[in-house]
Amino acid sequence: MTQTSATLEELVDQFSRLPGIGRKTAYRLAYHVLKAPPEAARELARAILNVKEKIRSCSVCFNISDDDPCPICGDEERNRKLICVVEEPHDVVALQRAGSFDGVFHVLGGVFAPLDGIGPEDLKIAELVTRAKSDVEEIILATNPTPEGETTALYIAKLLKPLGVKVSRIARGLPMGGDVEYADLHTLAKALEGRTEF
Amino acid sequence: MTQTSATLEELVDQFSRLPGIGRKTAYRLAYHVLKAPPEAARELARAILNVKEKIRSCSVCFNISDDDPCPICGDEERNRKLICVVEEPHDVVALQRAGSFDGVFHVLGGVFAPLDGIGPEDLKIAELVTRAKSDVEEIILATNPTPEGETTALYIAKLLKPLGVKVSRIARGLPMGGDVEYADLHTLAKALEGRTEF
Numbered sequence: 001m002t003q004t005s006a007t008l009e010e011l012v013d014q015f016s017r018l019p020g021i022g023r024k025t026a027y028r029l030a031y032h033v034l035k036a037p038p039e040a041a042r043e044l045a046r047a048i049l050n051v052k053e054k055i056r057s058c059s060v061c062f063n064i065s066d067d068d069p070c071p072i073c074g075d076e077e078r079n080r081k082l083i084c085v086v087e088e089p090h091d092v093v094a095l096q097r098a099g100s101f102d103g104v105f106h107v108l109g110g111v112f113a114p115l116d117g118i119g120p121e122d123l124k125i126a127e128l129v130t131r132a133k134s135d136v137e138e139i140i141l142a143t144n145p146t147p148e149g150e151t152t153a154l155y156i157a158k159l160l161k162p163l164g165v166k167v168s169r170i171a172r173g174l175p176m177g178g179d180v181e182y183a184d185l186h187t188l189a190k191a192l193e194g195r196t197e198f
Numbered sequence: 199m200t201q202t203s204a205t206l207e208e209l210v211d212q213f214s215r216l217p218g219i220g221r222k223t224a225y226r227l228a229y230h231v232l233k234a235p236p237e238a239a240r241e242l243a244r245a246i247l248n249v250k251e252k253i254r255s256c257s258v259c260f261n262i263s264d265d266d267p268c269p270i271c272g273d274e275e276r277n278r279k280l281i282c283v284v285e286e287p288h289d290v291v292a293l294q295r296a297g298s299f300d301g302v303f304h305v306l307g308g309v310f311a312p313l314d315g316i317g318p319e320d321l322k323i324a325e326l327v328t329r330a331k332s333d334v335e336e337i338i339l340a341t342n343p344t345p346e347g348e349t350t351a352l353y354i355a356k357l358l359k360p361l362g363v364k365v366s367r368i369a370r371g372l373p374m375g376g377d378v379e380y381a382d383l384h385t386l387a388k389a390l391e392g393r394t395e396f
Contacts, residue, residue, distance in 0.1 A: 004256075004261050004262060004263045004264075004268045004269055004270060004287070004290065004291075005253050005262050005263050005264050006264055007245075007248050007249055007252045007253050007264050008249060008253060008262060010245050010248065011245040011246060011248070011249050013245075014241060014242045014245040014246075015242075017238070017242075018227050018230055018231075019226055019227070019230050020223065020226065020227075021227075025218060027288065027291075028217055028218065029216050029217070029218075029219075030249065031286075031287070031288060032216055032217050033216075033246055033249050033250070034249050034250075034253060034262065038250045040215070041246050041247065041249065041250045042247065042250075043212060044212045044213075044215075044246055045243040045244075045246045045247050046243075047205075047208050047209040047211075047212040048209060048212075048231055048239050048242055048243045048246075049239065049240065049243050050205050050208065050209070051205055051206060051209050051228065051231050051232050051239065052231070052232075052236045052239045052240075054205045055203050055205050055206060055232060058202075063202050064202060064203050064206060064232065065202045065203050066202075066203050066204055066205050070202045070203075071202055072202060088229075089202070089229070090225065090229060092202065093202075093225075
């Protein structure tokens with residue numbers, strides 16, 4: 001196939017390396033950039049570079065942040081005795097959006113994945129243990145309810161228990177708006193197990 | 199909502215301005231860039247800037263190209279007496295992919311769109327007339343079979359006819375693998391009208 005512009009092809013290639021972007025979508029995006037005002041393209045390119053240059057890791061909670069400590073760890077009004085442990089930075093965004101949590105976070109940077117060779121030393125677990133030894137009342141384990149997330153939570157709980165800190169796990173059950181009829185058996189089992197009194 | 203990184207938010211904003219990219223997808227893309235090696239992010243940014251800096255318009259056919267004339271217009275083996283008129287550069291890519299056309303192209307840069315104020319003077323129609331006056335045998339109008347594309351084709355056909363050049367329109371009918379039962383009535387009407395003898 002004769003292509004008229006290797007430069008455009010290169011951008012199509014680059015876009016199609018992004019997750020969930022197929023070749024047709026990559027073409028549409030590349031044409032959009034081609035037709036957009038030069039300033040818009042420069043802003044997009046700058047935003048991409050900035051993410052790599054400006055974003056660092058908070059030295060307290062290991063969430064991504066422009067500043068160190070991050071705005072959440074630096075917020076005097078939050079309860080620092082309550083730490084919510086999550087897998088990734090986007091979990092913090094989701095929990096912040098829910099709006100009901102006023103404690104601080106701890107981002108592990110992943111979960112155990114033996115097949116990919118990811119074990120305890122690849123996650124920020126030692127750092128969590130250090131935080132747990134300071135003035136902390138409760139640590140909520142909010143890793144995903146997947147086999148990997150459950151294993152990681154179990155491992156961390158066993159490490160933290162001897163320190164005398166209260167360790168809890170987020171509830172697993174039917175999602176709001178969900179349907180008992182269509183729920184999978186593991187979810188139903190957890191929903192029954194975790195039932196609360198009216 | 200407290201965000202921890204304005205830099206990441208800015209990239210999410212930028213991505214969500216692209217066509218077909220919603221906010222959730224933009225987040226996924228931004229996290230991907232954040233986790234990707236710095237070199238990958240630099241390559242993506244560079245590809246975006248290159249598209250605006252390096253791609254020009256072929257002075258013969260007005261297709262996008264890294265060179266002027268473009269590789270198609272510069273190809274000695276193609277039949278320059280046969281010009282296929284299309285709306286946009288990606289139409290050239292599609293027709294090239296089909297592989298059966300060995301003539302040259304003319305990219306209008308759009309179609310008539312009265313509501314957006316796009317008329318004949320905004321398209322490369324005068325330039326097509328100039329080309330038609332040189333040694334050309336046939337001009338194939340391959341604008342889309344939409345109301346706008348049909349109107350534009352009709353307008354151009356009326357301009358070119360007096361010049362004595364043969365003017366044709368690509369066939370409209372059932373797509374290969376299509377279904378008579380499910381075809382819309384305009385397509386069926388065109389398919390009947392354009393029937394060919396066995």
